[in-house]
Amino acid sequence: MTGTAPLAAPDRVRGPRAGFSGLPLWLFVVAALGALFILLPLAAIVVRVDWTRFPELVTSESSIAALKLSLTTSAAATTLCILAGTPMALVLARSAFPGQQVLRALVLLPLVLPPVVGGIALLYTFGRQGLLGGTLSTLGVDIAFSTTAVVLAQTFVALPFLVLSLEGALRSAGGRYEAVAATLGASPTTVLRRVTIPLVLPGLLSGAVLSFARALGEFGATLTFAGSLQGVTRTLPLEIYLQRETDPDAAVALSLVLVAVAVLVVALAHRSSGSAVR
Amino acid sequence: MSPAAPSPAAGTNGRRQPRHRRGGPILLACAMALTGCGGGADPAGGDGETITVFAAASLRGVFESLAEDYEARNPGSEVVLNFAGSSDLATQIEAGAPADVFASADAPTMERLAEAGLIDGEPGEFARNRLTIAVPPGNPAGVEGFTDLAGVRLVACAPQVPCGAAATRIQEITGVRLSPVSEESSVTEVLGKVISGEADAGLVYVTDALAAAGKVEAVSIPEAAEVPNSYLIGAVAPGAPEGAQAFIDTVTGSTGQTLLKDAGFQPPADRP
Numbered sequence: 001m002t003g004t005a006p007l008a009a010p011d012r013v014r015g016p017r018a019g020f021s022g023l024p025l026w027l028f029v030v031a032a033l034g035a036l037f038i039l040l041p042l043a044a045i046v047v048r049v050d051w052t053r054f055p056e057l058v059t060s061e062s063s064i065a066a067l068k069l070s071l072t073t074s075a076a077a078t079t080l081c082i083l084a085g086t087p088m089a090l091v092l093a094r095s096a097f098p099g100q101q102v103l104r105a106l107v108l109l110p111l112v113l114p115p116v117v118g119g120i121a122l123l124y125t126f127g128r129q130g131l132l133g134g135t136l137s138t139l140g141v142d143i144a145f146s147t148t149a150v151v152l153a154q155t156f157v158a159l160p161f162l163v164l165s166l167e168g169a170l171r172s173a174g175g176r177y178e179a180v181a182a183t184l185g186a187s188p189t190t191v192l193r194r195v196t197i198p199l200v201l202p203g204l205l206s207g208a209v210l211s212f213a214r215a216l217g218e219f220g221a222t223l224t225f226a227g228s229l230q231g232v233t234r235t236l237p238l239e240i241y242l243q244r245e246t247d248p249d250a251a252v253a254l255s256l257v258l259v260a261v262a263v264l265v266v267a268l269a270h271r272s273s274g275s276a277v278r
Numbered sequence: 279m280s281p282a283a284p285s286p287a288a289g290t291n292g293r294r295q296p297r298h299r300r301g302g303p304i305l306l307a308c309a310m311a312l313t314g315c316g317g318g319a320d321p322a323g324g325d326g327e328t329i330t331v332f333a334a335a336s337l338r339g340v341f342e343s344l345a346e347d348y349e350a351r352n353p354g355s356e357v358v359l360n361f362a363g364s365s366d367l368a369t370q371i372e373a374g375a376p377a378d379v380f381a382s383a384d385a386p387t388m389e390r391l392a393e394a395g396l397i398d399g400e401p402g403e404f405a406r407n408r409l410t411i412a413v414p415p416g417n418p419a420g421v422e423g424f425t426d427l428a429g430v431r432l433v434a435c436a437p438q439v440p441c442g443a444a445a446t447r448i449q450e451i452t453g454v455r456l457s458p459v460s461e462e463s464s465v466t467e468v469l470g471k472v473i474s475g476e477a478d479a480g481l482v483y484v485t486d487a488l489a490a491a492g493k494v495e496a497v498s499i500p501e502a503a504e505v506p507n508s509y510l511i512g513a514v515a516p517g518a519p520e521g522a523q524a525f526i527d528t529v530t531g532s533t534g535q536t537l538l539k540d541a542g543f544q545p546p547a548d549r550p
Contacts, residue, residue, distance in 0.1 A: 050280050127506025128477040144476045145459040174454065227433065234461075234544070242463045246438045 015241050050249045057253040065231045066239035074215035077154035081211040085162035093170035111160045119224025149226035154215035161214050162207040169203020209269040327521040330358045332367040334383035340537045378522040381511040384440035388510040401512030404530045406544040408506045409444050411489045411497040412472045412480045419478035424499045430478035433471045436461035445481045447505040486543040
C-alpha cells in the first residue's frame with residue numbers, strides 16, 4: 001500500500017503484448033474464473049432489471065434529485081481532491097524528509113478504512129460536538145446534515161486515489177526535465193507550472209477520474225456523517241439503499257445507472273492513463 | 279444492528295451468538311417470570327435441536343435473554359439469533375436464508391412473507407411498540423411535545439420504513455407538519471444522531487429510548503398510542519423444526535411477555 005502507485009504508472013509495466021506469453025494454461029482458467037466472479041454479479045443486475053418500468057423508475061422525482069446531487073457533489077469533491085491532492089503528491093514524490101513513509105501510509109488510510117469509520121471520524125471533527133464544531137458554529141458555519149457534509153465525506157474517501165495515481169505518475173516520469181529546466185534558470189514555480197504538471201497531466205486526469213468514481217459510490221461515511229434527505233444529502237447510493245425497502249425494482253434500476261456510470265469512468269481513466277505512454 | 283450498517287447484506291449480523299452459560303439464567307428467569315419455571319406454562323421443545331431465529335433489531339435485548347432461558351429449559355438445544363431490520367431479514371428469508379422463526383417489527387413485512395407461502399400457519403401478534411421523542415441529555419432545544427418538533431433540528435425515519443410510516447401517521451392525527459433535516463433508513467441511525475448531539479430531537483421507538491437511557495432523554499407522544507406498530511412472529515415454512523413452535527410459545531408465553539414489558543413494549547391487542 002505504501003509503494004509506488006499501481007493505478008497509473010503504466011509506462012514501465014508494458015510487457016510483451018501479443019504472441020508467446022510463457023504462462024501455463026491452467027493460469028488462464030483460474031484468471032477466467034476470477035473475471036467471471038466480477039462479471040457475473042454485474043450481469044445478474046442487468047438480468048433483474050424490469051425493463052418495461054426502467055424509464056419511469058430512473059426518471060422519478062427522487063431518482064433525478066439523487067442523481068443530480070451525486071453528480072454535483074462528486075464534481076465538487078473531485079475539485080477539492082485536485083486542489084489538495086496535487087501538492088500532497090508532489091511533496092511525497094519529490095522531496096525527502098523524516099517520517100515521509102509514515103505520512104504516506106497515513107494519507108492512504110481512508111483507502112482501507114471502512115467508510116463508516118470515516119463518517120464517525122468526520123462527525124467528531126466537524127460535527128456540533130466535534131473538535132472543530134464549536135469554532136465552526138461561532139463562525140456561523142453549520143456542516144452537519146448539509147450538502148457540504150456530503151462533499152467532505154466524499155473528499156475524505158476519494159483523496160487517496162488522486163494522491164496515489166499522481167505520485168505514481170511523478171515517480172515514473174522522473175526528475176530529469178525539471179533538473180534541466182532549473183539549470184536553465186527557471187524558478188521552482190515556473191518548473192512546476194511549465195514542466196512537471198504538463199508531464200504528469202495524464203496521471204492527474206486518471207487520478208481525478210478515479211476520485212470522482214470513488215466519490216460517486218460513497219455511502220457509509222455519508223450515511224453516518226451527513227444524513228439522508230432528498231435533494232440535500234441523499235445521494236444515489238443512499239437512494240438505492242432506501243428504495244430497497246419498498247421498491248426493489250427501483251433499487252435495481254438505479255443500481256444499473258451507477259454501474260453504467262462506473263463503466264464509463266473506468267473507460268475514461270483507462271484512456272487517460274493509456275495516453276501517458278509515449 | 280451495527281451502528282450504521284453500510285452494506286445491504288446483513289452478513290455481520292448473521293454470526294452465531296456466543297453460547298450462553300447455563301445455570302445462572304434459570305434463577306434469573308425464575309426471578310423475572312414466576313410462572314416460567316415451576317408452573318410449566320411454557321412448553322418444552324425437542325432436545326438437541328438448533329433453532330435459527332431471525333428477529334427485528336429492536337428485539338435484540340429481549341430475544342437474547344429469551345434464548346438463554348429457552349436453552350436452559352431445553353438442555354442440548356441451541357438458539358442461533360440473527361438481528362437486522364425487518365425488511366432486510368424478510369429479503370434474506372425470501373432468498374433462502376435458513377431461518378426457523380421470523381419476528382418482524384411491523385405487520386406488512388410479515389404479510390409479505392405469509393403471502394409468499396413462507397410462513398407456517400397464521401403469524402401472531404406478540405407485542406406492540408410506539409414512537410417517542412428522544413432528545414440529548416438536558417434537552418438543549420427544550421422539546422416538550424410533538425408540536426415543538428416543527429421548529430427544531432429533527433431526525434426521523436424515511437416514510438418507506440416502518441418507523442417513518444408511524445411518524446407519518448402521527449403527523450396525520452396531530453396535523454403537525456414536520457420537516458426533518460434527515461430521513462434515515464433505520465431507527466438505529468436516528469438514535470445515533472441524537473446520542474452524538476447532532477440532532478436536537480429524533481423520533482424513535484419507546485424501547486430504543488429506554489435501552490439508551492442515560493444517553494438520551496425521552497419526551498412522550500400521547501398520540502403515538504393510537505398508531506402502534508405490531509410485532510408479529512411465525513415459524514418459517516417449510517421444514518421448521520419442532521422447537522420453532524416451542525420458541526414462539528416462549529415469546530408469547532409469560533416469560534416472553536414479562537421480558538417484553540420490562541423492555542418497554544406494549545402487550546398485543548388481544549390481551550391488554
